[in-house]
Amino acid sequence: MLRRHSMRAKNVQKSEPRVLISEDKIRARVRALAKEISADYENGGELVLVGVLKGSFIFLADLSRELTIPRVIEFIAVSSYANGSRSSGAVRLVMDVRGNIEGKHVLIVEDIVDTGHTLQYLIGMLESHGPKSVKTCALVRKAERAEVDVDVDYLGFDIPDEWVVGYGLDYAEQNRTLPYIGVITPDD
């Protein structure tokens, strides 16, 4: 299967995606994750949530509003180098966090962990800023696609290796704002 990063606008599927994780299930899981994170960081001072653009924007918005601890929001953007249609595994920083994260607890918020290269790169990159800690949170993970061993401290769902869209995830920029996570069959 092709990697997410390699997709460009092609023939976007016209039919509705098949529901993989419903809106209700996402809402319940996001609440549970927020409860767990709030408890873990209760006495840790302000938590810096770092959303990875673009895919994490909806998950981050919902998760951050369910937290009961002091928190601030940062964003980061990366792009992956591809060899033809496949990723080389190399990640390039496109936009860094704006605030100073030195001495603070940091939680990276991702929509999806696929090969794991992006998350592995981000952990190392953010650790170089001297934070108190760096942990990771992802809504979905494709365990069978892992190419590197990277910890996801807070995980929403393990999913099969299918092309997922919705709740921030896209196919050629389409379907990001679906309220559920659905599966499509790309034409190529």
Ligand code: PRP
């Ligand atoms: C997705 C996702 C992660 C990355 C994970 O981003 O948001 O950042 O892929 O893949 P990996 O585990 O194989 O490194 P994508 O490149 O699709 O960009 P987008 O979030 O802007 O859609």
